[in-house]
Amino acid sequence: MTLPAADPAFRVHAALDRLAGDMPAIGVAVSGGGDSVALMHLMAEWGRGRRIMVATVDHGLRTESADEARQVGRAARALGLSHATLLWQRGTDAGNLMANARDARLRLLAGWAQRNGLSAVVLGHTADDQAETLMMRLARGSGIDGLASMAEWRDAFGTRWLRPMLGTGRQDLRDWLRARGIAWIDDPSNDNTDFDRVRIRQAMQAMGLDVPALARAACHIQEARDALSHYAAHAAREAEARDGRLTLPRRAYQDAPPEIRRRLIVAACRWITGADYPPRRATVLHALNAVATGHRVTLDGALIEPAGDRIRLFRETAAALRAPEVQDGIWDNRWEVKGLRPGQHVAALGLGEVARVKWRLAGLSRDEAAASPAVWEGDRLVAAPLVRPQAPFEIFPVRVASHFRRLVMAH
Known part of the structure; x- marks a missing residue:
């Protein structure tokens, strides 16, 4: 029938x-x-x-x-x-x-x-x-x-x-x-x-x-939102992801209307943190004002840093230090580290240990290195695989650049 x-x-x-x-x-x-x-x-x-x-x-x-x-x-x-x-x-x-x-x-x-x-x-x-x-x-x-x-x-x-x-x-x-x-x-x-x-x-x-x-x-409003998402995706086409860091071209960002800049920052923050929901609007507006004046600012566990012709976003060290330790699986909703032996766990490297590793040679900032995953055995640092690759540990990011572009469209 x-x-x-x-x-x-x-x-x-x-x-x-x-x-x-x-x-x-x-x-x-x-x-x-x-x-x-x-x-x-x-x-x-x-x-x-x-x-x-x-x-x-x-x-x-x-x-x-x-x-x-x-x-x-x-x-x-x-x-x-x-x-x-x-x-x-x-x-x-x-x-x-x-x-x-x-x-x-x-x-x-x-x-x-x-x-x-x-x-x-x-x-x-x-x-x-x-x-x-x-x-x-x-x-x-x-x-x-x-x-x-x-x-x-x-x-x-x-x-x-x-x-x-x-x-x-x-x-x-x-x-x-x-x-x-x-x-x-x-x-x-x-x-x-x-x-x-x-x-x-x-x-x-x-x-x-x-x-x-x-x-x-x-x-009808949804259709208008979809159109804005397509505009934002176009503005995001030159975004780059590397070592858990996302960078946006500063000129394309500055030339975009305020609503598109907001979408880019929100999607980038979610890409960094893996959050299911966007940050609150008031905190986003505060971050947008800081970026517009060239200042570094935190947003829901992400650090946003205008630097030269790029805007860099990476994990805030304090947020990474709060992430629970893991012995296998995904750490901080960002990284998967393989090769751990019994008794070892993954936690943030932390600012206290950064001086012991050559983080500049890895192309990282001090804050990025401190927020990176490290392998620990009790209180003893075993390895910092993002800063210095070391067998048998392997490290894989949970998200790559294509995930950011999907977040821009989904937002």
Whole structure:
């Protein structure tokens, strides 16, 4: 049977074909609310022949959450899908609770996806979420990046995230569920006016704002953002990456409009640090002002240094010293060091040891050398492989210049 284009199943399945048609194993995040329950059923219909797995994050913020996770598990198994409940072990109530819960949710889901070899995790954001996010960010005075629509896909936390329901309204999905006699859970926090999103949602309803029109506006802003990203990518074409350092041509940077300079600095900072999110706008503006006057400045763990006809960006020593020691794998989200023996670990070289190595011969500054990875055995320095290659240690950067250009486009 061919479904009409207005049918939620038609729209969501078409989006899944486009976003995930070649993926053999996919995860679905399901809270139990109407949007995610509809997504789970639509995924089960679409994904025949694929391995579809379901996960529910229990944030422990309400006494009912554990039972709701079990309800989702029963519904998933009735569709022939495996289900896992992921528990958030909250360490503190400090900070923005909802933002912390969101990040914890994504990290838990990313770890689950990686453990199970899933190509992506599908999220249940709808056109209503697009419209509400646009209004929330307008109220906060966000720039064009904040006002642009959510992307249908993005990579973060080592995982690909898909949103195939951005073109579908919340009410359409609930009507689709009712027509099939499928129940869902109404989270009481959706009526809690302590949360910005709830207040915005209620204000939109009171004003009679048109959700599809707002969602379209967010998409138009997204198109404008994409155009700016292409301009920034053109300005970044002569960027060079070497030894964990990124350099930008100063003339091309200075000739670019302020918004393009901001994009270049933000992408470069993320390239240095490997951060999943850009720095706060106020700190970026401070850094841009410093660079404009030729001064060195730090930004979220990166050092920015105008030098001659280039702008150099590299890891801040203090940030590198805070990076946890590793005995294998990736250190400081920047370097992989191989060849370690039992009892050895990787940590920053540090300013105290720089004098013992000939860092100038390696073409590094003193700060770059101090922030570089070193092999230690207890408190004894064994090797500084970036400064002076030494067998059996091998060192590999996690990111190269092409990663920077992708960050410019993604920002």
